[in-house]
């Protein structure tokens with residue numbers, strides 16, 4: 001084995017840090033302990049020596065995806081996390097929860113205990129302070145990170161802001177922080193300050209769990225990927241021709257019959273209510289809102305297999321495991337259909353704390369004109385009566401406006417007068433251009449999975465567009481945000497999902513979060529390059545897009561693999 005362990009902090013000749021010698025550190029550490037003993041003094045001395053001999057932090061303060069709003073590096077203030085660091089948070093339970101999440105992120109690779117405490121006025125004190133402060137003008141999701149010689153302070157008005165500050169901090173640490181087991185590393189952070197807040201309030205990704213079903217654990221892992229890049233919505237496409245994936249007590253055969261199929265003839269599956277709630281609460285803990293989609297009136301073959309009385313001809317069709325679209329629909333002329341819709345949406349709404357209910361509406365090719373708009377208007381009303389806000393694909397546009405209505409635009413050319421008209425009537429837009437944001441499109445002709453009906457989408461194509469101006473004649477104020485949908489006709493495993501998601505998801509995330517002024521392909525490409533080693537270290541699959549100058553993953557000497565390295569060397 002030719003593994004070369006990266007040298008530990010004391011094994012390399014290191015340049016002197018540019019930091020001023022800090023004689024006060026020793027005294028402060030001694031004073032901080034109630035009864036300064038020899039061990040405390042020795043640790044503090046070791047720490048001071050470490051600071052003086054430390055190499056600069058390996059990452060620049062600007063090495064963050066999505067690009068932060070304001071970055072003020074201070075090379076004299078690099079700081080390394082010491083083994084005895086404490087995470088101290090404002091006493092608010094949601095802030096403390098973020099502090100505990102930070103500890104859980106850092107403990108595996110560092111092997112440090114990182115106890116979490118609370119305080120009225122949290123101070124870094126050679127550790128990390130999370131400070132809830134609503135006087136800071138940072139908005140609902142903004143944050144401030146300050147890395148100085150006495151530690152790190154993250155300030156935000158909300159727990160969401162603190163959570164995003166934590167995601168930024170994570171990217172500023174060496175890539176080995178992603179290691180699931182202790183790594184020998186100096187956990188250095190670049191000094192300076194970041195002040196950051198998102199451009200759009202809605203930043204999302206969609207996972208189609210209908211064409212192929214994915215286990216709860218897989219969905220949770222997708223949630224983790226969203227959280228890393230400060231996305232705040234997970235749209236779950238829960239129903240389609242090939243399978244119904246969410247338990248509905250009042251219409252049980254939707255899952256017991258309609259849930260047992262998927263593309264290609266596999267066994268399908270569905271989420272129990274408890275499964276769905278587990279996804280919702282795991283996402284909520286990461287400040288991500290789940291947007292459930294029940295696709296109506298088309299994309300409903302699985303419904304008709306289970307309940308033929310909802311079919312226009314009242315005859316059960318055979319289960320569908322192909323990948324065509326547009327052939328199925330629930331009968332818009334039968335009152336029973338509206339009972340079905342109200343029951344299903346009622347049960348899904350009751351499980352969903354977020355404000356949105358997505359009603360699909362796409363590709364109902366056999367339901368036209370007034371029949372289609374009449375159906376949509378009734379369903380929109382059902383959603384409003386449940387106290388939720390309607391989201392639907394932009395095919396909903398011709399239907400009457402309803403307060404708050406959101407259209408998800410998935411066109412491939414930014415001219416769309418029907419959608420523009422709906423926006424004039426008050427609709428807001430989530431933009432998901434098929435030829436930029438569809439994560440099921442192939443990167444290149446040889447991508448082993450995916451589609452190409454909207455073209456190939458390499459990383460640059462995913463990055464080089466502007467959600468604020470993309471749809472002609474839609475003003476930026478009407479744009480709620482951006483979403484990257486992943487349809488799964490050709491996607492059968494978590495590794496497939498990750499291959500299509502990464503590295504394009506961070507590109508879309510940056511469009512949703514970062515200012516337009518910071519948009520810069522060359523800069524993005526370099527910052528993205530630093531994510532590769534993180535994914536590798538964390539065991540996450542990604543596509544090694546040839547246009548990205550990927551940095552190499554660290555070789556991580558751990559207690560587990562060090563002896564192997566020694567003995568296996570020929």
Ligand code: TNX
Nearest residue numbers: 325362363393410440451487
């Ligand atoms: C179009 S985009 C669809 C989906 C397919 C997808 C495949 C949209 C609202 N509908 O039914 O899965 O293309 O790329």
